[in-house]
Amino acid sequence: MTSIGARLPRKEDPRILAGKGRYVDDLTVPHMVHASFVRSPFAHADITSVDLAGARETPGVVASYSGSESAAGMPLIPTAAADWAPPRTPLTGDRVLYVGEPVAMVLASDPRTAVNGAERVDVDYEPLPHVLDPWEALSPGAPLVHPDRGTNKIGEIHKVIGDPDDAFARAHHVVSRRLTVQRISASPMEPRAILAVPEPSTGHLTVWLSCQGPHTLRTWLAHIFELDESKLRIVAPDVGGGFGSKLNLYSDELAVIWAALELGVPVKWVETRTENFTAGVHARDQIHDAELALDSRGKILALRSHFVGDLGAYFHFFTPVVPDLTIDTLTGNYDIPSVDIKLEKVFTNKMSIEALRGSGRAEATFVQERLIEEAARELGIDPVEMRLRNLVAPDQLPYRTPFGLTYTGGDYPALLERAAELVGYQAVRTRQAEARKVGRHIGVGFATYNLLCGFSPSGHDWNPMKFFPGHESTLIRVDPQGKAVVYSGLCPQGQGSDTVVAQIVADQLQIPFDHITVTHGDTETIPFGGGTHGSRGAVVGGHAALVAAERVVEKARQVAAAMLEAAAQDIAYEDGVFTVVGSPETAVSWHEVAEEAHFLKRCGPMFEPGLEATAFYDPPDVNFAFGANAAVVEVDTETGKVKILDFVSVDDYGVGINPGIVDGQIHGGIAQGIGQALYEQVSHDESGQVPSASFSAYLLPSAMEVPRLTLDNMVSPSDTPLGVRGVGESGTLASPPAIANAVADALAPFGVRIDRTPLRPDVVWELMHPE
Amino acid sequence: MRPPDFAFHTSPTLEDAVSVLASENGSMALAGGQSLIPMLRFRLVRPSVVVDIGRIEGLDTIESSEDILEIGALVTTNRVAQSSEVRALSPLWADAASAIADPLVRNLGTVGGNLAHADPLNDLPAALVAARGRVVAEGANGTRVIESDDLFAGPFETSLRRAELITGIRLPRSSAGAYEKMKRAAADYGVAGVAVQITGNGSGRIAVAGIAVTGGEEVATRAREAETLLVGSDADPSTIARAAAATAAAARMPGDERGSPRYKSELVKVLAGRAIRRAMERGAAG
Numbered sequence A: 001m002t003s004i005g006a007r008l009p010r011k012e013d014p015r016i017l018a019g020k021g022r023y024v025d026d027l028t029v030p031h032m033v034h035a036s037f038v039r040s041p042f043a044h045a046d047i048t049s050v051d052l053a054g055a056r057e058t059p060g061v062v063a064s065y066s067g068s069e070s071a072a073g074m075p076l077i078p079t080a081a082a083d084w085a086p087p088r089t090p091l092t093g094d095r096v097l098y099v100g101e102p103v104a105m106v107l108a109s110d111p112r113t114a115v116n117g118a119e120r121v122d123v124d125y126e127p128l129p130h131v132l133d134p135w136e137a138l139s140p141g142a143p144l145v146h147p148d149r150g151t152n153k154i155g156e157i158h159k160v161i162g163d164p165d166d167a168f169a170r171a172h173h174v175v176s177r178r179l180t181v182q183r184i185s186a187s188p189m190e191p192r193a194i195l196a197v198p199e200p201s202t203g204h205l206t207v208w209l210s211c212q213g214p215h216t217l218r219t220w221l222a223h224i225f226e227l228d229e230s231k232l233r234i235v236a237p238d239v240g241g242g243f244g245s246k247l248n249l250y251s252d253e254l255a256v257i258w259a260a261l262e263l264g265v266p267v268k269w270v271e272t273r274t275e276n277f278t279a280g281v282h283a284r285d286q287i288h289d290a291e292l293a294l295d296s297r298g299k300i301l302a303l304r305s306h307f308v309g310d311l312g313a314y315f316h317f318f319t320p321v322v323p324d325l326t327i328d329t330l331t332g333n334y335d336i337p338s339v340d341i342k343l344e345k346v347f348t349n350k351m352s353i354e355a356l357r358g359s360g361r362a363e364a365t366f367v368q369e370r371l372i373e374e375a376a377r378e379l380g381i382d383p384v385e386m387r388l389r390n391l392v393a394p395d396q397l398p399y400r401t402p403f404g405l406t407y408t409g410g411d412y413p414a415l416l417e418r419a420a421e422l423v424g425y426q427a428v429r430t431r432q433a434e435a436r437k438v439g440r441h442i443g444v445g446f447a448t449y450n451l452l453c454g455f456s457p458s459g460h461d462w463n464p465m466k467f468f469p470g471h472e473s474t475l476i477r478v479d480p481q482g483k484a485v486v487y488s489g490l491c492p493q494g495q496g497s498d499t500v501v502a503q504i505v506a507d508q509l510q511i512p513f514d515h516i517t518v519t520h521g522d523t524e525t526i527p528f529g530g531g532t533h534g535s536r537g538a539v540v541g542g543h544a545a546l547v548a549a550e551r552v553v554e555k556a557r558q559v560a561a562a563m564l565e566a567a568a569q570d571i572a573y574e575d576g577v578f579t580v581v582g583s584p585e586t587a588v589s590w591h592e593v594a595e596e597a598h599f600l601k602r603c604g605p606m607f608e609p610g611l612e613a614t615a616f617y618d619p620p621d622v623n624f625a626f627g628a629n630a631a632v633v634e635v636d637t638e639t640g641k642v643k644i645l646d647f648v649s650v651d652d653y654g655v656g657i658n659p660g661i662v663d664g665q666i667h668g669g670i671a672q673g674i675g676q677a678l679y680e681q682v683s684h685d686e687s688g689q690v691p692s693a694s695f696s697a698y699l700l701p702s703a704m705e706v707p708r709l710t711l712d713n714m715v716s717p718s719d720t721p722l723g724v725r726g727v728g729e730s731g732t733l734a735s736p737p738a739i740a741n742a743v744a745d746a747l748a749p750f751g752v753r754i755d756r757t758p759l760r761p762d763v764v765w766e767l768m769h770p771e
Numbered sequence B: 001m002r003p004p005d006f007a008f009h010t011s012p013t014l015e016d017a018v019s020v021l022a023s024e025n026g027s028m029a030l031a032g033g034q035s036l037i038p039m040l041r042f043r044l045v046r047p048s049v050v051v052d053i054g055r056i057e058g059l060d061t062i063e064s065s066e067d068i069l070e071i072g073a074l075v076t077t078n079r080v081a082q083s084s085e086v087r088a089l090s091p092l093w094a095d096a097a098s099a100i101a102d103p104l105v106r107n108l109g110t111v112g113g114n115l116a117h118a119d120p121l122n123d124l125p126a127a128l129v130a131a132r133g134r135v136v137a138e139g140a141n142g143t144r145v146i147e148s149d150d151l152f153a154g155p156f157e158t159s160l161r162r163a164e165l166i167t168g169i170r171l172p173r174s175s176a177g178a179y180e181k182m183k184r185a186a187a188d189y190g191v192a193g194v195a196v197q198i199t200g201n202g203s204g205r206i207a208v209a210g211i212a213v214t215g216g217e218e219v220a221t222r223a224r225e226a227e228t229l230l231v232g233s234d235a236d237p238s239t240i241a242r243a244a245a246a247t248a249a250a251a252r253m254p255g256d257e258r259g260s261p262r263y264k265s266e267l268v269k270v271l272a273g274r275a276i277r278r279a280m281e282r283g284a285a286g
């Protein structure tokens, strides 16, 4: 009986697809009031007065608070990833630093009335000069986001490894580009949502939160409000997407909790889509001045990128380290001996940058793959051939990157060759030539990726975060009928990890998949864990489930040994039956063992009762997954519209526990990558407003924009018991550059440079028709 | 959704709707809700009473006579898009309705609402103007017929009087029509659209041409000069090119998230050329 590797239907689906999911907004508790926020319409301004009188007069309004009145009594919000964070309270009292910053909050009997009240809050602002462009922010005399610091520069990391200066000096050819990865939004289908339920009589507080990991947030919450962690409970019910945006405790969420504690009544807040676009975190937003030094055969001698990360005005949990991930992943799967990478991190008057599916690594992949493509074109080398000359070859493994990462498995050239084969590379070239004759412009583009993931071993460099566990937990409890409930520390937002975990446990316990219930997302019942992010579900969470299951089987073996009057080491367990080795007729079933474990009717007290085990799994190392994408596009040169004609992804995610779920993850990742390549952009106008703050302006690819995807995979098991590699983020890395490269290829006859995304029709057209 | 306070009234009949709309200051009609509900959600409108006209009978028919195609105000845009009668008698309208957003929106949005809302990005206004259609409206003072050129007064403004409802439209039948639209994504409003309808003089020359643009600063910018260029011609490539350029010249295109005025103008030219050619092909075939 093996369930690992089976394309089983997801346990989650029947409930969620039938509309029976239970999200924070579906919850109702007695005496609950609803919050609405008043937010800054200015990118930078002093708050000169806040008048709450109108709100307080509004029928149905229960309470209202302004930062100017209440900030003094509110806690400061820390960051997880640095020693210092710009000081900030849940509601801002004196000065706003970005459009969308919460300055006042109104609580009312229902959400609509809360908005009625919020509309009547009068805030006077004195606008200040603001800065939106990161280069401008770095230049002398720029308005300062945090004047106390005297500069908008947050910090700088400069890594020079090998001898890049020499490589550039003796290079046969240098290709240089300024490449921009735009600001995007996670856009989860379910926006942020919170319900804080205080119990003043006992001092307990329960927070229902749409989040990606309740335990860490519980620790933070206790820390921020100086509360007793044992009296805090955080529950993530069904969560409709997070993508990194729900790893945080946001200022407005903290204001909701603060108000619930102040008033002693439950407070609920569900953000609007507009708020999600302005006050929910953004992502990416890097500008790279990047160049490759090449020899005459196209071998890369060195990579240089001096880049700026626009982090916005404040720090959320990971804000200051998100672009750091780009540095060490900039060489990807390529064998590049020398690097010179400098990152400057900058404050601007915008919402914060945070992790978003593929964070840091997607930016790196775009830069490296766009540069290599351009290098191939400039040197007149076929882009596939160019990559094959530079990819780390299997005989170079284990391969240590200049940054000290060690790659151990996989065949990167084979993945690319397979992608080229599946996309029909030569046939596409023929088709392209034919099409050009009749004025149609088809292009093919490739990109490879290396996904550093499975964050992160505790104490490892990749985990400098305070209060952020690298481990994952699982508790497995078997009942007298032999059925199991698995309490997983993962906190899925749609990934399907309940199914994956059940498959792992089913194989160990050797019981039917249907006899396993998986639960997650509640600090009251689940052992302390890290949650779901960074492609760690199977890699870290899966192993916690595996180890816990092994421990349960070990315990069951002891029970069986007592029942069969044999030594535990002589007990075999196969097909759900315990036997004494050598005498297969002496057997007890799993069910009998489970019953005996609880009631001790046959053996008496020969073992500790109960059949359960907990495991905390701290991964020995980070994990890598890799692959190659190929895209074929057609560009309507009259309108600038790009159509994806074909898309191929060949991935190595090691052992696939559930191929359907893995495919789904890759599909979703590629859909997001298509969004980044062609549609999505958080835009700021000159005043710092966010005109993209609705789905009519912020284009999210729908089923209509995502073409049929051709997926294939190769299996090189990782050096872990399950052999799995991360997969949740892989689709997001190579898809944007593959598409951008395809567009560049299609437009090669026009000499157009593709240096940024999204390649919306007007953008493509403007590139072709410079003023 | 967190709209402002409003009362809700469901009208069983046209008379009831007109009388409630007339008696309640600040009342608004609700048809498919695909524009009104987003406006309420953003609190861009604050009606005292929302009057649901969606249950009124008799306004959801598609009928044709010898030279007129009549479509009721409550016919959904998806029905227009799917109707074989519309496809045959006004391919321009079939095209334009099919180009609206996605099936979710089209299944609820109505012809009357699409026109009455007068959004410069709505597709049906240009289709109405190019087809030289007429709108039939019912108000407190009875029925009147409004010429397409007289309906749109500016963005989100029409010449409909207070408490006057569109009950249907009348379109001259023509097989020589087409609507070309460029949208960035399936459910997005268009960057621009061009509606063309042509009537031949029976001897290979154009007798009447209607051209109107979606997405300009005005609602359905009529391209009169382009129309004049086409009339009397046999739509040879150079005339089409000149008419397309004249169409672009007629429409003032605003710069926004969807593109610069320069880009949009060029797009209008491209779409106009495509729409004229397609209308001519269809005319020749039909």
Ligand SMILES: Cc1cc2nc3c(=O)[nH]c(=O)nc-3n(C[C@H](O)[C@H](O)[C@H](O)COP(=O)(O)OP(=O)(O)OC[C@H]3O[C@@H](n4cnc5c(N)ncnc54)[C@H](O)[C@@H]3O)c2cc1C
Pocket: B028, B029, B030, B031, B032, B033, B034, B035, B036, B037, B038, B073, B077, B099, B100, B101, B102, B105, B108, B109, B110, B111, B112, B113, B114, B115, B116, B117, B119, B121, B122, B123, B124, B160, B164, B165, B166, B167, B187, B188, B189, B190
């Ligand atoms: C995501 C999305 C994308 C869209 N994209 C497009 C697009 O690409 N192209 C396009 O054309 N449209 C688009 N729309 C708008 C859509 O077509 C609407 O359906 C249409 O604008 C309004 O029709 P309705 O029946 O929904 O009217 P409602 O929303 O109910 O009403 C709109 C306005 O018209 C008034 N009204 C309604 N019916 C009448 C009547 N019979 N007489 C007088 N006044 C009336 C109402 O009082 C209100 O002021 C989109 C809408 C959405 C939500």
